[in-house]
Amino acid sequence: MILLGGKSSTEPDFISAVARASGHATLLHCYQCGKCTAGCPLAFGMDHKPNQIIRLLQLGRIKQVLGSRAIWICAGCWTCTTRCPCGIDIAQVMDSLRVLARNEGETVQGKDVVSFNELFLQSVRRNGRVFEFGVFMGRNLRRRKPFLDADLGRFMLTRGKLRLTAERIKGTKEVRRLFSRQGAPVRNPKERTKE
């Protein structure tokens, strides 16, 4: 049951945060044609389909959105954005939702994704580049599945495709400085300013 009106459950700050990052004016324009869902290669695996995510956002259903598996299943293929008749950057909305979910600590459904991404960024932060082998091993250790994709690892190793030591760039200091500003707001270029 969605309760609205008076002391409604809408939280304008949150919606505007998503909107700021994803094209404010157009988010409200969604008329639920479903084209995003129709073209989404992963909609079959989602609990809330992409159009429903937008709908829930229009109604301010934050908990439902952040708690959904869908935002972590989105592969970021941008098919939805490319075809949306309302010009809504749905892929960017999904990205924003993942960022917000992590900020809010709502990552139960996406813990594998977040964990992998953290390892990835740690690697970049440390070396300036991603150390693939390190990330994969780290992931397997975190998930306590040391031999996940071991067949692939073996194959890569025999083809000389897996570096076993990290390569560090010279400008790691600069890269670390960039990391120091994590969380700074970035307005989506698609956002239309209202004035």
Added chain:
Amino acid sequence: MPRIGVFVCWCGSNIGGVLDCPAIAQEAASFPGVVFSTEYKYVCSDPGQKLIVDAIKEHRLERVVVASCSPRLHEETFRQVLRRSGLNPYFLEMANLREHCSWVHPDTPEQAQRKAVDLVRRAAAKAARLEPLFPGKIPVVRRCLVIGGGIAGIQTALDVADAGLEVLLVEREPTIGGNMVKLDKTFPTLDCSACISTPKMVAAAQHPNIKLYTYAQVEEITGYIGNFKARIRQKARFVDHAKCTGCGTCWTKCPVSVPDDFNLGLGERGAIHIPFPQAVPNKPVIDLAHCRRSTRGKCGACAKLCPAGAIDYEQKDEFIEAEVGAIVVATGYGLFPWEKVYGEYGYGRFPDVITGLMFERMVNASGPTSGKIQRPSSGKEPRTVVFIQCVGSRDEARGKEYCSRFCCMYTAKHAHQVLEKIPGSEVYVFYIDVRTFGKGYEEFYRRVQDEGAVYIRGRVSKVYQDGSKLIVKGADTLLGEQVEIAADMVVLATGAVPAAGAADVARMIGIPQDKDGFFQEAHPKLRPVETHTGGVFLAGTCQGPKDIPDTVSQASGAAAKVCGLLLKDELETNPLVSRVNEALCTGCLACQPVCPYRAIQPVTITERLPGQPPRERVVARVNEGLCQGCGACTVACRAGAIDLKGFTNKQLLAEVDALCL
């Protein structure tokens, strides 16, 4: 027996590819009366027509049979050929060998051939019995009656009057302006409704060619196209408008206070009142049912105070008889009576559940709240407003099946007005589909969403009062979840229905209504302003729900039709009408009630039979201006006195005989 010529057309391979046209022509030559028979590739072509003209001359033909395509296509073409040849154009009969034969029986050419011969024999049999027919001429009264003084009636009246024709504009309310003048702002441009309609009202009232009757009703229409007679009842106003200056003393001092119908009960007015400050005419009427002088026998305040001495409690209804050549019906729409049907929305018991039109009056600066949006229950400003669309519309079970067309847009406009006038307010709109068909409409709808209106796809199931709140139970069908809103005010988008009394108007004029009671146009696409009754046209929402631009367009369309009719010197009548053989008529008048056009009236004739004294008796007579030629009366006549020209009993029986050889 007249001399008949038969012309069989191949229509290229359309007929010639299936039927043996020379064989048909050959066989036709043996039919009674046929003195000439031939075939040709395209009889409708120039050389084909010349063939007929020449044959008429050469063979002294008196009747012509063309066996080709459907008469619905080329009957008029060939009638002109006869006219050019000096024959009466009604001496033509066609056999439909294409649509009814070659095109539908290509697989059975032998049977088709036999059928074709039969069809030509039928045509020849009828042709032998055709009589010359002559269209009559009737004069035209150059005056137009417009029934209904809303924006449609006003627009038609102005356009017709501007063309130099006289107009009688009749409105039953004390002011013209109709529903439009009650509205606040109009979508999608948000221009003020009164600002754009009151100048037109004034223009109509002041136009030298327009005679305005307000507080008046058309009670009877007789006559026919070009020559109608209208009887108009001018209801007693109890105020002599010739003396009244519209100073306003009376209506400010009237001690009576009753719910104001113009404001849909949201405000109050006196017994002597004008509907609204810009009313046209800007002079009051006394509502006798509430006048204290009438109910209690004492008061008379208005009469005492009137400086012009215009109050006349003894005034009586008056009647005006007028001749008009054309009638435009512009009686408008009313609102679906939701209080009788929608118990789940409270049957009108909850004061804060209002209709869209009430909202219009409320948000109108000259309305009962001076433009303040407030809860009728408390006078307080609502914070959360819920709009419910399609109340009465698109509800086959209890309302109307159709879409009322303008509600989506006025609801969007209301949402905009709430958000604009009440900062921080919440607006929810429950809809089934949002239909924004007009120019700039979709853009307006989007703008309202930008302003924060939350649209929820689903129909509200129930509204109930919970303390000072209204609980609205709906569903978001896009999410498949139930929705509950605690609202301060609920606005219902009640659909449009024909104006009260539309059925009486239809009966009075003799025009059909559709299944929903709207007046039926002659053709839904190609004759949208005409009716099946000659000289009667439709304008605006009486024909079906429409928005203001469409209403005004149709009104101007109706005006153009009126001008097209009334600017002629005289009208040609359709000669295919019924006629009474008065010698056979017994005067039983069984024919009269079956006539849909009331074209049959009894007349008294003086009969002089040889050797007897003249005697008077009643017979039926057909008014050829009214008769449309259906022939229903011919069957009702027991004496066989009525026949239909062009489709006579003799002709039809001959056709039957020819087909059943």
Added chain:
Amino acid sequence: MKIGYYPGCSLQSSAKEYDRATRLVARHLGIQLHDINDWNCCGATAAHSMDHFLAAALPARNLIIAEEMGLDVTVPCAACYQRLRLAHRVLAENEETARDISQLIGRPYKGKVRIYSLIETIAGIGLEQLAAQVVRPLKELRVACYYGCLLVRPPGTGCDDPENPRLMDELLEAAKAETLDWGYKNECCGASLVFSERRLALHLIRNILRNAVDAGATSIACACPLCQSNLDTRQGQVNKEFGTSFAMPIFYFPQLLGLAMGLNPQDLGLGMHFVDPQRAIKAVSG
């Protein structure tokens, strides 16, 4: 022709053969690739899901360096390409972010660098010139060009029409390969999901392979290390999961161009694939 080269992390390990083939083909065609000095990871595919600032800032450093070198940039990896393009746009349209990044790195970005996908760069020398280099026409190769997502989307950032990209097809047609019009050329392969939602990703891979087979393809060409490794190395898992028997060689398009230009298959890294491409290569050579 001289151009900056941003290989990206994958081309140093899991997509080594893409790097090798690119460098060989470029040299053969007279394109001088200059590696961006001390380039860093663009952040794909993690940064944009974690932090919008980082998503712009990481690629930005590479753009600043390229600008200092006075070079435009060509990018073989579709993900890196998209990230660099998007960052370029954010820097151009969002002054505040651009200023912050410049301050952190200590050098400004003027927005002069133009970013090309490798496909565009090779196409830039002209299809006729390319055809003139062909010594071993790819006649027997029925190839489905697979563009995936990041190369062509979102519109305005992609290097070709997002719904019906043709650039890669044209390159391979110049090498006399038979290219196919097929429905999945721009569908997602789910590479970014393969570590968290393996089963879903396998679904997408299966669909792409099936559509290519149905269209009559004997091989797939791609321009993205994520797509290639997903379609190639996961084929075994797909076959196991769905009981299929795909054995579709997945090439990087410069490998095929290299073959056509008579370069050594071993040097082009054609022995480094999971699905053995020998049959396809033999068909060409034979």
Added chain:
Amino acid sequence: MSVNERDVGTTTEGAAWEPKIVAFLCNWCSYAGADLAGVSRVKYPANVRIIRVPCSSRVNPQFILRAFERGADGVLVAGCHPGDCHYVTGNYFTRRRLTLFKRLLEYVGFEPERLKVRWVSASEGQRFAETVKEMVDGIKHLGPQKRIARL
């Protein structure tokens, strides 16, 4: 040769018999519907012969009787759908009159299937064709009409 010939019944003399049907069609709906069947090339048996009348209410039961007297095996009267009459109410009279007339025929022992009253609009070419087909099939089943003899 044709599909129809397979179904042809025989008279007592043994010659091929094809039922003859007279159809009275109102000018505004049903005649136009039959025209549409032609324009759309919807095929139907060639047994029907059409007489155009302005309105179905012009059809006097006398015409129907005359057709049967002269040997018609069936009569079809078709007009606009009730409520859609070009002449407002004409087809209501048709409905009332012919219902009564049909009962009368039935009462004197005449097969009521031989007289059909149908509503066919100008847009119902298909429906017109189907009506004819249905009627021809039904009358073939009944055999030649002999009950109402020539006077």
